[in-house]
Amino acid sequence: MSLSISGTMSLHPMCGVFVLLSICLISFTTPCYGGxxxxxxxxxxxxxxxxxxxxxxxxxxxxxxxxxxxxxxxxxxxxxxxxxxxxxxxxxNETSFQLVLQEQMRVCRCDASVLTFLKINNSFMSMINNxxxxxxxxxxxxxxxxxxxxxxxxxxxxxxxxxxxxxxxxxxxxxxxxxxxxxxxxxxxxxxxxxxxxxxxxxxxxxxxxxxxxxxxxxxxxxxxxxxxxxxxxxxxxxxxxxxxxxxxxxxxxxxxxxxxxxxxxxxxxxxxxxxxxxxxxxxxxxxxxQCKPAQPLPADLEQFVQSAGEHGVIIMTLGTLVNALPAEVTEEIASVFAKMPQKVIWKHKGERPSTLGNNTLIVDWMPQKDLLGHPQTKVFVAHGGTNGVQEAIYHGVPVLGIPLFFDQYDNLLRLQERGAGKIIPFADVNSQTFEQALKEVLHQESYRQNIERLSRLHRDQPIAxxxxxxxxxxxxxxxxxxxxxxxxxxxMPWYSYYCVDVMVFLLSAAAVLLLSTLAIFRFLCCSRKRKTKDKQH
The missing domain is CATH 3.40.50.2000 (Glycogen Phosphorylase B;)
Structure with missing residues (x-):
C-alpha cells in the first residue's frame, strides 16, 4: 500500500494526497454491519x-x-x-375492535361495579385471545x-x-x-x-x-x-x-x-x-x-391558532389511535367545559361534532402530538393514558389530565399521579363538573407543572439516548x-425447584427424621433403664 501511494505521488502529487486522506478517513470510520x-x-x-x-x-x-x-x-x-x-x-379488522371498545365504554358508564369490571376484563381478554x-x-x-x-x-x-x-x-x-x-x-x-x-x-x-x-x-x-x-x-x-x-x-x-x-x-x-x-x-x-423526539415547527395555520391563545396557552386532547370518539353524552359535557376556558383547545375527535362546542376549540382528525407537546404554549395534555402519549408528555414536560379507558391506561396514568405530575378522572365519573374541576386543578396548581418538568429532566439525563x-x-x-x-x-427449572420447595421439604424431612430418631433413642434408653430397675427390684 505504501509503495503504491508513494509511486502515485511521484506522478500526480494532488491525487496522491487525496488517496492518502481517503485512506485515513476510512481507517477512522466505524465499520457498518448491514444485518x-x-x-x-x-x-x-x-x-x-x-x-x-x-x-x-x-x-x-x-x-x-x-x-x-x-x-x-x-x-x-x-x-x-x-x-x-x-x-x-x-x-x-379495526371496525370490530372499535365496536368492542365502544361497548366497553357504554357498559362502564352505566355501571361501575366490580361485576361490571370483571365482565369488561373478560371481554377484553377474549379479544386478545381471538x-x-x-x-x-x-x-x-x-x-x-x-x-x-x-x-x-x-x-x-x-x-x-x-x-x-x-x-x-x-x-x-x-x-x-x-x-x-x-x-x-x-x-x-x-x-x-x-x-x-x-x-x-x-x-x-x-x-x-x-x-x-x-x-x-x-x-x-x-x-x-x-x-x-x-x-x-x-x-x-x-x-x-x-x-x-x-x-x-x-x-x-x-x-x-x-x-x-x-x-x-x-x-x-x-x-x-x-x-x-x-x-x-x-x-x-x-x-x-x-420514540420521543424534539418538537418540530407546527404547520402555519396551526401555529397561528396556538399563538392566538396569548398568555392563557393551549390545551390539547387526544384519545390515541384506537378510540375515535367518546360516547355522545360525554363528548357534549367535555365540549361545554372547554367552551368556558380562556385557553384555546385542540381536540382530536372523529365523531359527531358536539353541539356545545365553543369558538375556542379546534376539532381535528389528526394532530402532530409530539410537536404540540413540545410547544411552549401547551399547558395541559388531556389523554387516555397510552404508553406513547404518557412518555411523550414526560419527555416534553407537560402535565396530564387522564381519562383511562381500557387495559394498561389506568396503570400508566397512576404512575404519573403518584409522582404528582398528572391527575386521573375515572371514565365512569366524567361529567361537566368533575372534568372542569380536574382541568382547572391541573392548569392552576403549579406543582403539576413542576413535577412533570422534574421527571422530564430525569428522563433526559442519560449517558446514552x-x-x-x-x-x-x-x-x-x-x-x-x-x-x-x-x-x-x-x-x-420446575416451580418447586425455583422456589426451593424441594430443598425445604428435604430439610424439614431430615430435621423431622433427626428429631424422631433422637426421641426414639431417648425412649429406648428410658425404657431400657426402667427394665433394668425392675429387674433389680425383683
Whole structure:
C-alpha cells in the first residue's frame, strides 16, 4: 500500500494526497454491519413503536423484512423502509375492535361495579385471545407452506425482532432457530417483567389492579387476586393455543412462556423515571421514551391558532389511535367545559361534532402530538393514558389530565399521579363538573407543572439516548449470534425447584427424621433403664 501511494505521488502529487486522506478517513470510520432482520410486529398502536425502531435500523443500513396480516390496519404492504411478507389473516379488522371498545365504554358508564369490571376484563381478554388464536392459525398454515418456509430459510436472517403482545413471532423465531429480540412492554398474559424477572407481589403491582408499590395487607390480597387471574388466563386460555403449535412443529415441544424466557434481549418500553423500582435482569434493556423526539415547527395555520391563545396557552386532547370518539353524552359535557376556558383547545375527535362546542376549540382528525407537546404554549395534555402519549408528555414536560379507558391506561396514568405530575378522572365519573374541576386543578396548581418538568429532566439525563441503546443491543445480538450469557437459566427449572420447595421439604424431612430418631433413642434408653430397675427390684 505504501509503495503504491508513494509511486502515485511521484506522478500526480494532488491525487496522491487525496488517496492518502481517503485512506485515513476510512481507517477512522466505524465499520457498518448491514444485518438482515425479520420483524414480526403487532398492529395498531404497537406498530407505531415498532415502526420508529424499524426506521432507525433502516437508516443505519440494515435490511428489514416485515411480516404483516392481509387485513392489517396500519402496516403498509409497500414501504421504502422494508420488504413485506403478507400472510392471510382471518376476519378481524379495526371496525370490530372499535365496536368492542365502544361497548366497553357504554357498559362502564352505566355501571361501575366490580361485576361490571370483571365482565369488561373478560371481554377484553377474549379479544386478545381471538387475535392470538388467529395468528396461531396463520403460523400453522405457513409452517405447512413449503414455498414460504423456503423463502424464510433462504433469506438467512440474523435475528427476529418481534412484539410479544402477540406471541406468534416468538414461536416463529424458535422454529427458524434464530436469535430473538423483543420490543416489549406487554405479553399476552400481562406485563412482560412477570415472565422473566423476580416479581414479589408484596410491592410490585399487577397490571389493572390499580395499585402502586405501596401496599398494605388488604392491597396485597387484592394484588394476589389479580395475579391469579393473569396466571389462570395464561395457563388455560392463551397457553393451549401456542402449546399445541409447539408440540406439532417444534422439536422436543415447548410452551410459549418458556420461549419468551429464552429471548436474548428484551427491549423494554419503560424506564424507572416512569415505572416503580423493581428487580430486573441483565438481558432487559430499558428504552422508555425511545420514540420521543424534539418538537418540530407546527404547520402555519396551526401555529397561528396556538399563538392566538396569548398568555392563557393551549390545551390539547387526544384519545390515541384506537378510540375515535367518546360516547355522545360525554363528548357534549367535555365540549361545554372547554367552551368556558380562556385557553384555546385542540381536540382530536372523529365523531359527531358536539353541539356545545365553543369558538375556542379546534376539532381535528389528526394532530402532530409530539410537536404540540413540545410547544411552549401547551399547558395541559388531556389523554387516555397510552404508553406513547404518557412518555411523550414526560419527555416534553407537560402535565396530564387522564381519562383511562381500557387495559394498561389506568396503570400508566397512576404512575404519573403518584409522582404528582398528572391527575386521573375515572371514565365512569366524567361529567361537566368533575372534568372542569380536574382541568382547572391541573392548569392552576403549579406543582403539576413542576413535577412533570422534574421527571422530564430525569428522563433526559442519560449517558446514552434510548434509541441508541435499542439499536446497539439489536446489533450486539447480530454480532454475537445471540446473547445467551445474559439470560437466566431459571426458566428451565420446575416451580418447586425455583422456589426451593424441594430443598425445604428435604430439610424439614431430615430435621423431622433427626428429631424422631433422637426421641426414639431417648425412649429406648428410658425404657431400657426402667427394665433394668425392675429387674433389680425383683
Amino acid at each position: 438482515n432482520i425479520l420483524v414480526f410486529p403487532v398492529d395498531g398502536s404497537h406498530w407505531i413503536n415498532m415502526k420508529v425502531l424499524v426506521e432507525e435500523l433502516h437508516a443505519r443500513g440494515h435490511n428489514i423484512t416485515v411480516i404483516r396480516g392481509s387485513t392489517s390496519w396500519y402496516i403498509a404492504e409497500k414501504s421504502p423502509l422494508y420488504t413485506s411478507i403478507t400472510v392471510e389473516l382471518g376476519e378481524y 387475535v392470538n388464536f388467529l395468528w396461531c392459525e396463520v403460523l400453522e398454515k405457513n409452517f405447512d407452506d413449503d414455498n414460504l418456509l423456503k423463502i424464510l430459510i433462504d433469506s438467512r436472517y440474523d435475528l427476529v425482532l418481534t412484539d410479544p403482545a402477540v406471541s406468534a413471532g416468538v414461536v416463529l423465531a424458535k422454529y427458524l432457530k434464530l436469535p430473538l429480540v423483543l420490543n416489549v412492554r406487554w405479553i399476552p398474559g400481562g406485563e412482560g417483567h412477570f415472565a422473566v424477572a423476580p416479581s414479589p407481589l408484596s410491592y410490585i403491582p399487577v397490571p389493572r389492579s390499580g395499585l402502586t408499590d405501596k401496599m398494605d395487607f388488604l392491597k396485597r390480597i387484592k394484588n394476589l387476586f389479580f395475579h391469579s387471574i393473569v396466571v389462570l388466563h395464561q395457563k388455560f386460555y392463551l397457553g393451549p393455543h401456542y402449546d399445541a403449535l409447539c408440540d406439532k412443529y417444534i422439536e422436543g415441544g415447548c410452551d410459549v412462556f418458556s420461549l419468551l424466557q429464552e429471548a436474548d434481549i428484551w427491549l423494554f418500553r419503560s424506564d424507572f423515571v416512569f415505572d416503580f423500582p423493581r428487580p430486573t435482569m441483565p438481558n432487559i434493556v430499558y428504552i422508555g421514551g425511545f 434510548p434509541m441508541d441503546r435499542a439499536v446497539f443491543w439489536v446489533e450486539y445480538v447480530m454480532r454475537h449470534k445471540g446473547a445467551p450469557h445474559l439470560r437466566t437459566e431459571a426458566y428451565k
